Amino acid sequence: MNKKTIPLCLSVILLAGCWDQNPLRKNVVVVAGAFDKINKDNILTTVALRSTRQISGGENETVNSIVSASGHTLRDTRIKIDKKTVGNYSPNKIRVILIGEELARDPITPHLDAYLRDPKLTLSASVVVTKGKAGEIIKLNKYQNKLIGEALTKLLESAETISIIAHENQQTIKNKISDEGKDFVLPYLELKDKDIVFTGVALFHGDRYTGRTLKEEYPELLLLMQNKQHRNTRLMVRSGKEKELKNYISYTSRKSKRDIMITTKGGKPRVTLSFNLTIEINEYNGKSLRSQKDLDELNRIISRRIEKEMDTVIQTLQEANCDALGLGRMMIAHHPETWNKMNWENDYPLINITSRAKVKIINRGLIY
Template sequence: MKKVKRIFVLIILLSLTGCWDENLLKDSALVLSIGYDLTMDNKIKTTSAIRTSKLMAGGQSESVNYIVEEKGHTLREARLEVDKQIPGVYSPNKLRVILISEKTAKKDLYPYFDVFFRDPRSSLAAKVAVVKGQASDIIKVKKLKENLISEALIELIRSAEEHMIVPVQNQQTIRTSMFDEGEDFTLPYLEQLDKEKIKVTGIALFHKRSYTGKTLKGNKPIILLMAKGDKKKDIKLTENLESNKDHDVKNFVSFSVIKTKRKMKIKMVKGKPEAVLNMKLFIEINEYPKGSLLGQKEEAELNKKIARRIEGQANEVVSTLKTANCDAFGIARYLIADHNKEWKRLNWEKVYPEIPFKIHVKVETVKRGIIF
């Protein structure tokens, strides 16, 4: 009986022991956003926005950003340098945004994420974006329209995702893409227009694990994502139906894409791949200053004009992707799955930019507004 009691006490004692790897919040310096830039001597400069509290009058506290900048041969070395000048331990487990300068992103991207992938406490849900100019310049803004920079950046990117201006990406998804030979990935592209304005202006195109220097802007990111089959509730476009140079308000139409149907077909012709993309858009007219759409003839003509505009821009998107050697459509994946023998014989680096790519777009108006 005594032996049973001793075993029971031992089990209780073991259950009360603490975690060997616990990390207390009070001992951590929470990093919410980081910017990466390459220095002239080819080191990595990290600019971190660390959240802390500032004591105000009346015993109240206010959240503020403490900006720390250091450099090293690797991210771990730079992080150790940061630890020497901050209270608490550098903690990226609440990281929300990673900004990478164009110059840095043109190198192999993986080394800038290896330190996160090896640490089980890292937040792999952090958003990743490419920045025109220096990433540190944006982190040092500290506040944007009364919001701390980390919160402002995450809201900018999420809003762009909701409007299908950029793809939904984070550290976890791009890690998968980095090792996927069947498809290249894209990332949000940010620009600092002035001291008080930062804007998501498009998407950066990657080939394998490096930024190509090419971007898609305007409506083209939306066209690409629709053509890939991505769908959000809030897809809104404004198109000039006549000449891009003629900015008369009557030449424009604004509409929402309610539903899309698309089909990508890859076939081999004489040992070489060809791609055909068929898209059908079901739209709601939001604004058409030119006038009424009561007649079927007027509606059919409008649908044709919109289809031609979308088709033209889709072809421009494909041209840019080929120039960048960015297989954002994942054509290689189709070939690997359906034409594996032929795929193994192809020199994909040379073949991809030469692939014939046919695009056919149809538009159907399903809503024209209340009075029409």
């Protein structure tokens, strides 16, 4: 043997082993799971286990089995589910984690920690809060002709694409929980007459759900305020005081520029949140916009209305003590002396935050 080939042969021999392989054929894969609080001592885990069965013609069909178990910890419920399962219980492919709102009001860190500690588990699973019991959604088994795990994944991906929610998973949540200058929000799902509906976002303070949500069009607006929106974010605003069809304007945000200015006086911060928005009108039932005067007037009306809606978002965030805009992180970075003198837990809900918006319509539609 040529001496030059000896190192190569040794490398092949050393790298050929698969000591940690985990064949899927021996496992029962979990694609979606739900955690609910039963009482102060017990939680309930409900999972969708994916497997295959043979149908006519020798073909295989993918099916779900819904299994539940209660216990004192997630590890405890996992062991109990494993005892009920034909094959090895394998949650390393889980894609969606649902947390019932009652359990989410307690610290969620211990429940995420059970997954973060296992090196074989994915960290990219989406985390969602549900109204009522999360397990009821998993028990649907199928939704709109898709297995529940796939259906939930598609729903979340669609909501992220159209800027209803931002993507959050176990890793991103863990990072924000560890950051004393920023809070996070999670998608909020409801089961209505067997329909799974996104009704808003759940507001968190630290690692607890505050019990407050942003609903209607406010989740999309929050994304805009966080500077996380997609290019084609679609929003709606009311141009008049009355809730009539003619007063609603649908628009697409094509470009936005956010500026957050924090000043301190007397040891108290003042925040100004400013936006320059370039939009296209999608639906509008008002008067003609052919003249520049009428167009400027509509720019002004939409700007004032967006400011009022941003004020509503800010008020809700402060009432929930949820710093989803990361103002505390900016204070730490740019005003450390003031930050060190403050008790952000108590002071954040009381700080003065002013919102400003300036809208420019670049496309008023074919009719106008």
